[in-house]
Amino acid sequence: MDQVYLEDLPLSQAQERFRQALEHAGMAGILGSETLPLDEHLVGRVLAQPVWAKISSPHYHAAAMDGFAVRARDTDFASATSPVTLACGVQAVYVDTGDLLPEWANAVIPIEQVEALDDQGRLAVNPRSPASIRLRSAAVPWQDVRPLGEDIVATELVLPEGHVLRPVDLGAIAASGHTALVAARKPRVAIIPTGSELVRPGEPLLPGKIIEFNSLILAAQVLGWGGEPVRYPVVPDEIEKIRATVAQAAETFDLILLNAGSSAGAEDYSARVVQELGELLVHGVAVRPGHPVILGMIKRRDRSLLPIIGVPGYPVSATLTGEIFVEPLLARWTGRRPLELQEVEAELTRKVVSPAGDEDYVRVAIGQVGERRLATPLARGAGVISSLVRADGLLVLPRGSQGLPAGARVQVRLYRTLEEISRTILALGSHDILLDLLAQHLAQYDRRLSSANIGSQAGLIALRRGEAHLGGSHLLDPETGDYNRSAIRQYLPDTSVELVTLSHREQGLMVRKGNPRGIHNL
Numbered sequence: 001m002d003q004v005y006l007e008d009l010p011l012s013q014a015q016e017r018f019r020q021a022l023e024h025a026g027m028a029g030i031l032g033s034e035t036l037p038l039d040e041h042l043v044g045r046v047l048a049q050p051v052w053a054k055i056s057s058p059h060y061h062a063a064a065m066d067g068f069a070v071r072a073r074d075t076d077f078a079s080a081t082s083p084v085t086l087a088c089g090v091q092a093v094y095v096d097t098g099d100l101l102p103e104w105a106n107a108v109i110p111i112e113q114v115e116a117l118d119d120q121g122r123l124a125v126n127p128r129s130p131a132s133i134r135l136r137s138a139a140v141p142w143q144d145v146r147p148l149g150e151d152i153v154a155t156e157l158v159l160p161e162g163h164v165l166r167p168v169d170l171g172a173i174a175a176s177g178h179t180a181l182v183a184a185r186k187p188r189v190a191i192i193p194t195g196s197e198l199v200r201p202g203e204p205l206l207p208g209k210i211i212e213f214n215s216l217i218l219a220a221q222v223l224g225w226g227g228e229p230v231r232y233p234v235v236p237d238e239i240e241k242i243r244a245t246v247a248q249a250a251e252t253f254d255l256i257l258l259n260a261g262s263s264a265g266a267e268d269y270s271a272r273v274v275q276e277l278g279e280l281l282v283h284g285v286a287v288r289p290g291h292p293v294i295l296g297m298i299k300r301r302d303r304s305l306l307p308i309i310g311v312p313g314y315p316v317s318a319t320l321t322g323e324i325f326v327e328p329l330l331a332r333w334t335g336r337r338p339l340e341l342q343e344v345e346a347e348l349t350r351k352v353v354s355p356a357g358d359e360d361y362v363r364v365a366i367g368q369v370g371e372r373r374l375a376t377p378l379a380r381g382a383g384v385i386s387s388l389v390r391a392d393g394l395l396v397l398p399r400g401s402q403g404l405p406a407g408a409r410v411q412v413r414l415y416r417t418l419e420e421i422s423r424t425i426l427a428l429g430s431h432d433i434l435l436d437l438l439a440q441h442l443a444q445y446d447r448r449l450s451s452a453n454i455g456s457q458a459g460l461i462a463l464r465r466g467e468a469h470l471g472g473s474h475l476l477d478p479e480t481g482d483y484n485r486s487a488i489r490q491y492l493p494d495t496s497v498e499l500v501t502l503s504h505r506e507q508g509l510m511v512r513k514g515n516p517r518g519i520h521n522l
Contacts, residue, residue, distance in 0.1 A: 008286040008357050010399060011324070017281050018295045018307070018325070022332075025297060025305035030335045031254060032185040038174055045165050045183040046226060046334040051158040054177030056149035061106075063095040065144040068114060068133055069105035072141040083136045085117070094128050101145060108144040109135060152176050162335045164226075184334040186228040189326075190249035191215045193259045194270070195313065196236040213385075214259050214318045218311065221322040225330045225339075227255075239269040246273055250298045250306055255329065258294070260313030270294055270310040278305065286399055287324065288358040289317040295325070315385040320361055341394070341413035346375035348410050349428070349467045350454070352395075353403040360401070363391035364412060365450045367426025367468065374467050375412050376428060376452045392416050392424070392450065420448060427451040429459015429472035434503045460491040474505065 009017075022028045033048035063069065070092050078084035086092040092109075093102055101108070116130035117123065124130035152158060158176045159169055165183075173181060198212035199205060212234055219229035230253070235245050242258075249256050258270050274280045274296035282295040294310025307329070311321045331338040346366060354360040364375040375395060378387040393412040397404065404410065414421075423446060427435060431453035439449035451472070454462070459471035477486040488497060511519050 007282075007284040008291075009282055009284060010286050011359050014282045014285045014293070014295060015325075015328075021279070021281055021295075021297050021305075022307060022329075025307075027254075027305075027307065027333070029332065030184050031187055031333045033182050034185050035180050035182050037180050038170060038178060040167075040170065042165050042170060042181070042183065043167055044226060045186075046336045047159055047161050047163045047165065047181065048184040048335060049182040050161045051173055051176065051178060051181060053152045053154050053156050053158050055152075056154045057152040057175040058146050058148060058150060059154075061101040061148055062146040063097055063099045063101060063108045063144070064146045065108050065110045066096050067094075067108045067110040067144065068092040069095045069101050070107050070109055070139060071105060072107040072139045072143065075107075075109070075135055075137075075139045078135045078138045080136045083115075083134045084138075085132050085134045087132050088130055092133050106141050106145065107139040109133070109139055110144060113137065162337070164336050184226075184336075186226060187254040187330055187333045188252070189222045189227045189229045189255045189257060189330075190232060190253040191218050191222070191229055191257045191259065192232045192235060192242075192245055192249065194235045194237060194242055195260045196238075198234045198260075200234065214311070214313070214315055217315065217319055218257055218259065218322055218326075221319070221326065222257075222330065225327050226334045226336070227330050237269065239273065242269050243273045243276060246298065246308070247277055250277070250300050250308075254306060254333070255326075256298065256306070256308040257311050257326065258308060259311045259318060274298070274308055274310065278308070283310075286358045287320070288355055288360045289314060290321045290324070290361075291317075291358065293321055293325065316363075316388055319385075319388055341415070342418075343411050343413055344373065344393075344418065345409055346373045346393075346412050348395075348404055348406055348408045349374050349376045349462060349465075350406045350458070351403065352377050352397065354397045354401055356400055356402045359399045360397040362395040362397060363387045364393050364395050365390060365426065365452050366392035366412060366414070366416070366421050367424055367450060368422055369426060369466055369469060372466065373421075374426065375410060376426070376454070376467075378452055390450065390452075392421060424448045424450050425469045426467075427470035427472060428454050428462040428468040429470075430456040430474055431472060432474075432503060432505075435472065438502075456487070457491070460487060463497060464492050464495055 030048060036042060070086060074086055074091050075084055095108060111127060115134040116127035117132045117134060119131040152175055158172050193212050193215045197208060197210050199209050201211055215231045219231050222229040235241050246256060246258060271280055271283045271294055274294055278296055278298040280296045284291060285293045290312055292312050296308045297305045298308050299305060309325055311318045328338045352362055363378045365378055367374050378391060393414045395410050395412050425447060427449060431451060435451050442449050456473040456475045459473055462468040463471040473484050473487060475487040476483055484499060509519060
């Protein structure tokens with residue numbers, strides 16, 4: 001195949017090209033399975049075989065209450081005015097919850113509903129071992145009894161293949177008579193960060209150096225999606241070292257994520273390494289952020305193939321590349337369905353401009369203001385990792401849309417639950433560190449503050465439009481020297497607002513020590 005170099009290949013075509021290569025390599029389905037002993041560490045694993053019940057649960061008729069096992073017919077006609085007395089050992093036997101019922105019994109009378117009598121007909125000292133019991137109400141068959149197979153019947157399907165195990169599932173598997181299960185093998189994923197400018201967290205951070213944290217994000221994603229990640233040390237921008245590291249990883253892993261070096265710069269070697277070690281399928285997908293994605297196949301020494309994904313270096317691009325390409329692949333390999341985020345309709349609070357040729361992934365903050373659910377676009381930069389931290393959801397603009405106007409109704413894929421969003425206070429406008437302190441304080445009261453820095457004027461306009469609960473503002477009236485009041489009268493003349501002063505600022509110029517240019521306040 002000819003080299004595909006930074007093309008704007010539509011996402012669907014890139015995915016299809018990757019899928020065909022995986023099928024050719026025999027890696028389009030579950031990679032394999034393993035039999036594992038049943039324990040708590042299996043939560044999150046995917047069943048590679050269905051679980052059929054070996055035994056019933058319960059596997060006998062069991063008492064559901066502490067009391068006396070009886071024949072229901074022996075209690076017929078018992079009433080408050082005409083009680084029935086039953087002889088213990090013959091017509092009644094004491095049982096605790098979970099005990100096996102005698103073969104002749106078909107009901108349990110709770111202990112608090114009987115009068116325990118001694119052999120003289122008086123109330124027994126020990127109500128659990130009386131000579132007889134007196135009943136003032138009749139029992140019905142199977143009253144307070146857990147019949148055999150009430151929960152699970154032997155031979156029935158307990159859990160299907162492809163099911164992602166939860167804590168309760170482990171209990172059901174054990175109750176159905178199993179001590180082990182067959183789970184899909186965890187895909188092993190090598191994460192190789194590259195870049196001479198990168199340093200590990202905690203290492204000295206000099207000018208020109210960048211903390212490497214993409215591998216941490218990617219590894220956490222892989223772990224959450226059912227894979228087994230291994231983070232490699234940072235490899236400098238030297239093609240021989242990158243090539244050797246990739247070739248070594250190819251021998252023991254199922255997937256390689258080669259992070260950074262996927263663009264077209266002088267030290268971007270990822271595409272060349274993939275081409276030299278195997279086949280470069282795609283270099284450049286029409287998505288933003290994440291355009292310089294690389295998809296390829298690497299040859300092992302035994303001539304078998306494994307996939308490699310060249311992940312862009314910017315953290316937002318890297319994270320979205322994981323969601324778009326890695327998660328569906330791991331789902332296929334483990335036999336589960338790809339994850340689907342809940343989608344809700346929201347109203348866009350401001351205009352979004354989008355590249356015409358790309359599928360655009362826009363991070364948004366979501367807030368419920370009155371009856372309106374609002375989506376506010378966050379910072380668009382591919383390097384702004386904080387925008388992912390603050391994002392409540394993702395708005396996907398299809399290729400060719402070129403953007404949307406303010407007020408447009410959009411579908412948002414939620415990162416948070418609707419309940420969390422209902423407890424969210426939406427603050428738009430100018431930002432101040434005090435808002436972060438306020439967010440921390442509100443978290444103690446089960447409330448969340450979501451803020452977007454869109455400027456003071458835009459914050460006031462958002463309040464006027466009913467698009468926010470709070471608007472941050474520090475607009476100075478140069479004629480009066482007063483803050484905000486004039487702006488409120490101008491932008492919110494007919495809106496009832498409460499002006500709360502949270503902080504006072506001193507603003508000025510920062511100069512070199514000694515002020516060598518002699519800059520002074522006017």
